[in-house]
Amino acid sequence: MSMVLNDEQRMLQAAARDFFTTRLPVGALRRLRDTQDADGFDRAAWREMADLGWAGVLVPEAHGGSDFGYAGLGQILEEGGRTLAASPLVATALIAAPLLARAGTAAQQDRLLGPLAAGERLFALALDEGPRHAPAQTALRATGVDGAWVLNGVKRFVLDGHVADEIIVVARTAGSPGSTDGLSLLLVPANAPGLVRTRVSLVDSRNVADLEFRDVRVEPPALIGAPHTGYALLEPVLDGACAGLAAEMLGSAQEAFDRTLDYLKLRQQFGVAIGSFQALKHRAAQMLCELELTRSAVLAALVALDARRDDAALLASLAKAKACDTAELVSNEAVQMHGGIGMTDAADIGLFLKRARVAQQSFGDAGFHRARYARLKGF
């Protein structure tokens, strides 16, 4: 396994750093928030990102994608994490693309992957139904009626749920909540009758929506993969989501750390830079260790996903768990070490704290992934 970036990945990283720092710096998120932007992201910037090939990083070239793989997408997400960039990258490029590319029917792929890679069509994965990640608890039911599927139930905190053109719904078609068996994946157009989407305002000012399905009817071609086997199709994609989100979280944590380090060198109290106080030094050094471990775990997970190795799931849970713990540690220390200024909305550092907690909860927190890692390891 390679734990160093190759030339292509380094170029992607450099391009992403350049793009995000100039086109979508932290101020861009602040502006979206303060203007209460209805979309919650910059459509023009998203088109530029698509032009750079980033919407289709996980889309095969045959379908118009750039096919840089997870390791490539990880570099983009990490750099986006550094500026807290809001974009459809996660929901559309990281999650929907590989799900459709791997499990979609030929018709679905022909219809959707091209527009996806072109940045013209947005997607959302409607999975969780409560405030904590729990795929097995899926209760939203899809019932076969006259050869069509009829959906009833709710989905909560759906990323990009209110801007997506197509919703990939994880629905229960057999069994009962508590089991990952009996789930199916259904493509539902955002404008389907009976689908009510309510944008939800989270602390990180990103884009999520609660969705309510009241007798929403879709025809059989809406089914992705075979019925009742949705979780098997979904799980590797969730692993990718975890690794990619961990990359984003790593970028945010690294940036928060770097900014804090700068502040420690700059801020003077008692006639010296506060970074000369040993207690702060030691805490900074400990954070560095955690950041380095997280970086290794994230990179290993991305590489394993691209190689479709057996340990990809294990590494994805490792990456997400480490990213969660590191994000929590670093974001808390960053605010504390910035002192009063860190408490002000005017300073950016608090935005890193806010984003960290939402990302921690998305697709399973550290505890969720520790339990999963233990299960995969056989203890």
Added chain:
Amino acid sequence: MSMVLNDEQRMLQAAARDFFTTRLPVGALRRLRDTQDADGFDRAAWREMADLGWAGVLVPEAHGGSDFGYAGLGQILEEGGRTLAASPLVATALIAAPLLARAGTAAQQDRLLGPLAAGERLFALALDEGPRHAPAQTALRATGVDGAWVLNGVKRFVLDGHVADEIIVVARTAGSPGSTDGLSLLLVPANAPGLVRTRVSLVDSRNVADLEFRDVRVEPPALIGAPHTGYALLEPVLDGACAGLAAEMLGSAQEAFDRTLDYLKLRQQFGVAIGSFQALKHRAAQMLCELELTRSAVLAALVALDARRDDAALLASLAKAKACDTAELVSNEAVQMHGGIGMTDAADIGLFLKRARVAQQSFGDAGFHRARYARLKGF
């Protein structure tokens, strides 16, 4: 509730500090260890302790005890903890005395409490059967045969097991392992045929033994309390054991902390006392907080036990859990802050580390007591 010591308790504390520092300093334990003393404690010193009324602190005056209560015994145990004093205080004075005084038959009390308070008779409670505290898992069985009880099974890590004159055995007379119902308490003389006692050498150089019962037969008067209800009799006594042991652990942790503080002020490196380094200062201050919290919990538990208040069980678990965590933190930091010297057998500080871990495991570790606290609190 009073959270300050009364005059009697302060006098006991002063007398205990005087006794332990002069009569049983840390060197006394070292000597017992290095001479591989067969008893594992100093019988002459124990007689002196009994003369001071300490063997019978929890024995009513009517039976020759001094009846100072748990709060009084806590002061003695804490001071003994400061010098790591090995003695029958825990097994005999802290555990057997209140068990017999509360649950023993009149005949048992008449026969045993006087000699106990006089320091002439030693006791052990044979409870756990595996390496972790788990009363409900009791499997040693006592069967009624011809009107007598016949015991078969093993008990492990029995404190004072090989020096005790009488063993109080927790035996299963009904039900099966996993339940606290169906347990009975039986008094077994140490010289009973079929009882094999093997001393076990633990890292703290204290006194424990493994006991094997092969058809050990005792007559009906050996039963303490009613049959099958042993756990109800035992539980408040175990609460007392936890609070008392927590007091001892507090004393040890406080002493290890005080010695470390002295060392931080004394040891010079880079031209200054190492206690001037901010990282060490902050860690020392954090330890102080934990010690103070532990002290409050221990005192509150002792006072509640004496008053037989409803929250005594809750406070006993609080005290033991806090004492365990604080003992672990302080003993680790004490060795680290002593540097190389802390690693040598010649320095005393390592003895505090060793004792701390054994005490942590006795009568339930922090995790055990957190779970119990949660259950008692209704969550």
Added chain:
Amino acid sequence: MTTEDEFRADTRAWLEAQCPLSMRTPMPEDERVWGGRHASFRHPDSRVWFERMVGRGWTVPTWPREYGGGGLSAAEAIVLKEEMQRLGCRTPLFGFGISMLGPVLLKYGSPAQKAEHLPKIARGEIRWCQGYSEPGAGSDLASLQTKCEDRGDHWLVNGQKVWTSYAHLADWIFCLVRTDTGAKHGGISFLLFDMASAGVEARPIKLISGASAFCETFFTNVRVPKDQLVGRLNDGWTIAKELLQHERGMISEIGRAIGATVPSVDVVAQRYLGDVDGRIVDPVLRDAVARHVMDDHAFQLTLRRAAEESEAGAASGGLSSMFKYYGTEQNKRKFELILKCAGHAALGWEGAGFDESELLACRTWLRSKGNSIEGGTSEIQLNVIAKRVLGLPD
């Protein structure tokens, strides 16, 4: 009947007769009376109650009668407090004038200053704010730079304060200023002036948790009459230190009070994680919740023990720093744990999808981060403990 018993009986009778029933209920924060030029009384009875208490001088019961106080002895003041607690009477008037400036003026103020300011504080006519921290002077407060020059017939003040609570609502400010740039601690003076003076501007600070009572306050060529300097020139640090000690305890209390407005951790855990036979279903979080609740329990026992030791005259010094440190860090841990239990439900900023307690949990989580910064950072408290309690060398 002793004099104290008599006083208690009289006090009780007066309170029962004069305190409106509505003023014997727990007070929502927005019904607090702060007084001042623009005093507002959100609850109509609060004005009645305020005026009756002002009439007796019981807004500041121990201050001398000549300054609008009640002239009570310390023992009598305790009786009054006990009787008010017994009836559940609301505090009739809040303010930094009562809790902070008043005691300073009584100790350090000139007769003229006392006569001028104390009665107005007692009667709630003037609302005060405190000008201490500056952008460059936080933990190292004594490095403050707000310049106060002697211009013969007046002081000229230029500079900036920050974290001035309620400065935008206050009438006057008590302020630390630099009157000598040659000495650090010995170049600071304690100055009073009207916030309506030309050149004063207060801008509320938005926090990560939303709107706040804190302000940035700017002074541009503010002219202050010469007689408004309290105590001796360049001796303001003595006063500042006394006030800081006071503030420390207050913030620790505020932290706990804030924490008390949301449900306790075990209740949150049971709500979001579910329970079986009363046990929180997730055993790992249950353990974390137990740890937290137990630490709280031990901390409360420690506060009580310290109070009892203090009464028994056996208090160990420097404990206020320990309480400030532990209480605020514990409060931060509490909200992190709530977030872990409640997931996305505790991450709502506003609007649909959340109930009030969820939105409050999120804002309070964010606000809690400031607890270990304001009133002396946790790092400063640990320094103080190491030095004053443990005697570790500098």
Added chain:
Amino acid sequence: MTTEDEFRADTRAWLEAQCPLSMRTPMPEDERVWGGRHASFRHPDSRVWFERMVGRGWTVPTWPREYGGGGLSAAEAIVLKEEMQRLGCRTPLFGFGISMLGPVLLKYGSPAQKAEHLPKIARGEIRWCQGYSEPGAGSDLASLQTKCEDRGDHWLVNGQKVWTSYAHLADWIFCLVRTDTGAKHGGISFLLFDMASAGVEARPIKLISGASAFCETFFTNVRVPKDQLVGRLNDGWTIAKELLQHERGMISEIGRAIGATVPSVDVVAQRYLGDVDGRIVDPVLRDAVARHVMDDHAFQLTLRRAAEESEAGAASGGLSSMFKYYGTEQNKRKFELILKCAGHAALGWEGAGFDESELLACRTWLRSKGNSIEGGTSEIQLNVIAKRVLGLPD
């Protein structure tokens, strides 16, 4: 066939012919060959293997042939190492002479010193120990006080060293001594002398974990010939620093090697806590075990990443301190967790009631406490990271 291919083929052939089969098995620690005047060969074949390797100079493959080395290029040495690993050949000779003193002498030694000492190291005739730390000079090594006075025709050494590993078994010592009391770092020299000299005494140190290879070493009027000072007078600190860097990495490796001798945490947990359907029964400890195993996993990935970055020329500096710090702290956490899972079973000191792995777990737990002290304490490593990697000011 390239020269390297040829060398590989020759080497492989020689090793296959010359390395006894018994020497291609994992080596128990007590079968290590340390050489020296009292060399012992617990396994009879180890002498054969040792002598054959000495004959080719491959105990120190890259040293010049004139000093008993193999004269191999760096590339050839890698080939030799690879081929030895392929066959599983044991290291024929251990010692601080090979790993520490040799490289120093090659760089700083006089021609006479090289000629005298290097061949004896290569041939395992002299076993060396290292005299660095002193009772008063631990983290602050440069404050060492062992006095070395110029007495005209000899040096006179007085003082005490501590933590001198295997001093009681060593023939010679390389030692930091103070030759100038007026300068701190600039008053230290690097001296060699025979441990059989009059006035040298080495006493093994008993650790909290039991017997150890560490000694206290006392020097009382030890006379040392003038030509046994290496490098320039008062310039020993330059050499010391080079060696410390080396030691740091070694201890981190040793910590891991020690850790590897007991079962992994999840296996211990399953043994003592039991499992249902393969899951550790106690969910709280299972979470703690998972956390630990995952941190180990991430740490191993980081070591690999650092190695790959280093090969790719992109290594970030100062990482050895990070590895030393994290590896040793993690090793301590491992044993604390083992104790939590195994309860009293991991607290046995000796004798009845415990199996061998349990007794080893207890001793290794105690020994692990030293990992974060020896070779530079964790505090020193954090200082180094803060300064060298993060660029934080002193």
